[in-house]
Amino acid sequence: MPYTPESMDALRLVGDELADATVETLFERGEVGKFNTLMRSFTQVGQDLPEGLPEVAHEYLRATSAPPDWVDWDEMEKARLFFLHNNVHISTALSFASMPACYVVPHVARLLSATHSLDYPSRRMAETGQFTVYLMRPDAFEAGSRFIPAAQKVRLLHASIRHHLAREDRWDTARLGVPICQEDMIGGQMMFSIQVLDALHRLGIPMTVDGAQSYYYAWRVVGAMLGIDLAHAPADLDAAREFSDLYMTRHMGPSEEGARLTRQLIDLYEQVVPGTLLDPLVPALIRYLIGDTAADWLDVPRSAWDTAVRAAPVLLGALERLEDSSPLAARLLDRLGELTTAFELSSLTRGRVMQYAIPEHLKDEYGVKATKPATDRWTPPPLSLRI
Amino acid sequence: MTTDDEGGRDPLYAVAGLADLALDRAGAALRGLRGLLGRSDLAELARDGQDELTARGRLLVQRHAATPEAHLELLARRAAARTDHARRDDV
Numbered sequence: 001m002p003y004t005p006e007s008m009d010a011l012r013l014v015g016d017e018l019a020d021a022t023v024e025t026l027f028e029r030g031e032v033g034k035f036n037t038l039m040r041s042f043t044q045v046g047q048d049l050p051e052g053l054p055e056v057a058h059e060y061l062r063a064t065s066a067p068p069d070w071v072d073w074d075e076m077e078k079a080r081l082f083f084l085h086n087n088v089h090i091s092t093a094l095s096f097a098s099m100p101a102c103y104v105v106p107h108v109a110r111l112l113s114a115t116h117s118l119d120y121p122s123r124r125m126a127e128t129g130q131f132t133v134y135l136m137r138p139d140a141f142e143a144g145s146r147f148i149p150a151a152q153k154v155r156l157l158h159a160s161i162r163h164h165l166a167r168e169d170r171w172d173t174a175r176l177g178v179p180i181c182q183e184d185m186i187g188g189q190m191m192f193s194i195q196v197l198d199a200l201h202r203l204g205i206p207m208t209v210d211g212a213q214s215y216y217y218a219w220r221v222v223g224a225m226l227g228i229d230l231a232h233a234p235a236d237l238d239a240a241r242e243f244s245d246l247y248m249t250r251h252m253g254p255s256e257e258g259a260r261l262t263r264q265l266i267d268l269y270e271q272v273v274p275g276t277l278l279d280p281l282v283p284a285l286i287r288y289l290i291g292d293t294a295a296d297w298l299d300v301p302r303s304a305w306d307t308a309v310r311a312a313p314v315l316l317g318a319l320e321r322l323e324d325s326s327p328l329a330a331r332l333l334d335r336l337g338e339l340t341t342a343f344e345l346s347s348l349t350r351g352r353v354m355q356y357a358i359p360e361h362l363k364d365e366y367g368v369k370a371t372k373p374a375t376d377r378w379t380p381p382p383l384s385l386r387i
Numbered sequence: 388m389t390t391d392d393e394g395g396r397d398p399l400y401a402v403a404g405l406a407d408l409a410l411d412r413a414g415a416a417l418r419g420l421r422g423l424l425g426r427s428d429l430a431e432l433a434r435d436g437q438d439e440l441t442a443r444g445r446l447l448v449q450r451h452a453a454t455p456e457a458h459l460e461l462l463a464r465r466a467a468a469r470t471d472h473a474r475r476d477d478v
Contacts, residue, residue: 195458198457202455202457248463249462252466291459291461383462
């Protein structure tokens with residue numbers, strides 16, 4: 001189904017019926033406080049639902065307690081291995097390409113600024129990072145899973161933002177449509193999926209067709225669980241290119257809020273990177289990944305590092321070669337990847353969440369290894385002709 | 388990458404070339420460690436260091452020149468052109 005400005009406009013008017021109805025009822029009955037208190041302890045699949053939970057919440061949690069029945073689990077396992085293999089690079093792309101991509105869409109930046117709890121990117125980043133780590137655990141969809149409750153809560157959080165913004169008259173619905181509408185949710189899905197693959201490509205990370213497709217597939221599953229209507233979500237990477245390009249060119253531009261959020265993101269990472277010598281590396285990496293035009297819109301500072309950071313693909317390429325040539329080096333680099341993710345996340349959450357390790361059960365038990373046959377290397381589809 | 392001035396690139400390639408070489412040596416050293424007393428590529432690399440660095444530099448120049456533009460940059464230019472166009476139409 002080709003995407004057009006008109007079809008995208010129609011998506012601006014649609015939210016998430018199930019979650020919206022749940023939140024509306026909770027507010028109407030004054031049960032939001034009770035719900036939040038009771039749900040604080042509900043973090044894992046298989047746990048009994050807290051006693052006294054409002055009936056409407058019960059219904060919502062029942063309806064969303066399982067992944068979609070069409071999920072291809074082999075594909076999900078491939079996605080997990082792709083994530084394991086590219087752990088550090090994906091974290092880098094999420095931090096320095098996906099987050100600025102959110103900020104360069106002015107109404108998204110405005111929404112992130114307007115919602116109190118999302119004001120500081122550290123929390124947003126930690127939530128995104130934590131969410132991804134939960135998703136990529138081998139038991140993500142089984143008893144004990146933390147991913148499904150996290151997805152159920154994020155979906156309600158989005159619905160509550162819609163509820164508040166609409167009622168507090170802080171959102172120009174006539175001009176912008178529904179807050180966190182289907183177009184924006186799918187747009188966000190694109191930032192965390194195909195735009196991450198774009199960033200990996202820009203960093204010179206080799207990807208297989210299989211790996212890229214399965215990574216995208218995992219985000220399609222996540223999108224469905226977060227209330228995206230699959231009838232409109234791009235089915236594959238070619239459709240994703242089309243949607244992503246049209247969405248970005250329709251909306252991207254400068255904004256005060258975007259620049260402020262970017263400044264906060266840079267400050268945050270400068271605090272995370274030890275010492276001050278490497279501080280300019282963060283803005284340089286953002287500029288490299290999103291390009292000068294968007295970086296200027298977001299007031300990303302320029303520095304001498306802007307040139308040096310262009311060696312990143314060469315350096316990362318060298319690391320990849322090293323990894324391929326020596327099993328010992330591969331193990332060391334895998335370990336380094338785990339440590340980097342743990343370090344990034346624990347810095348962002350200031351140590352509040354303790355368990356970030358991504359278990360490698362299948363790798364150990366079955367000797368499965370994410371291999372990268374050179375013959376089917378994936379490169380992102382070119383610029384959409386529809387924009 | 389097409390808009391960059393050539394003059395600023397040399398130090399970048401030199402650093403990248405050295406780092407590239409250092410990483411390969413690390414790989415050779417790791418392989419050497421695994422074979423304990425087996426033959427190490429390290430010594431060979433050291434002998435041919437000068438030639439190799441030059442060759443690597445040349446390769447890096449080629450590879451670097453092929454680095455694609457950030458996809459978001461292509462989109463931002465489109466979006467900017469569209470805004471400019473709309474502004475001209477308004478005048």
